[in-house]
Amino acid sequence: MLLHALLPQREKLMLLAAIDLHEVNESVWTSMLGLELVACEPAPDLPGETYLFGSVTISGACDAAVMVQLPLGMARHLAATMFGQDEESIGEEEIFDALGEMANMVGGNVKGALPGDSKLSLPTVVEGRNFRWAIPGADPVTDLSYQCQAWTVRTVMFERVV
């Protein structure tokens, strides 16, 4: 709830504002995969740390995007959990696959809570260090940070209001 208060006040109607992203995260991360998420304050990216971004876009009822951001260590742990394997046996392909599917599940559940007919894109996954990213014209509606074991997890919903 505190994190909601930190977001800019929007005068225009944003459909995603009615969606409880935390509930979606809990159902996907915790109920399905058994990964405990503890809400925390947002932290700046660590210099030199490798991060991965998984995202899907939603079009139809609104123009929106859902993004999941993880440091590489967390992404590897997520993939190991999803594949049911040791982290040592997880390669880049598995990490990208797992994060893409995670973005797909979170985005799919967000889309499912929207009224009307919307379409979900195939997921995109990006990996890198010290880079900036933006969705031009869209604003963050909900931006949640979590601690998951030793790592941080960030999930953000963006919406473009025309």
Place this chain on the structure above:
Amino acid sequence: MKILVVDDSKAMRMIVRRHLDQSGIGGLEITEAASGLEALAAIRESEPDLVLSDWNMPEMNGIELLTALRAEGCQVRFGFVTSESQAHIKDMALDAGAMFVIVKPFTAEDFGAMLLRVT
């Protein structure tokens, strides 16, 4: 019971396989396909008892796979395992001949209940 799991995500195929194993229903022989096109070939060749397919996949998505199967007269039992939870998606799936839609995230109990229903 021969089950074909169709999903372009290997991670999701593994999760579905694990949940099927944990469903409490024995005697399951699970195979996988990574795309709708691969699934079409696998279904023609091995004639599974049940197909569990993702909805959003590149090249041929799940509903296109189901439509193609029914168009060639294949009446294999078919269900979706998908992030698509909107009512019109479920309606579209059932209209096309699917028996059920399991929405991600799911539990092993969801699969157990589904298997009891379709067998």
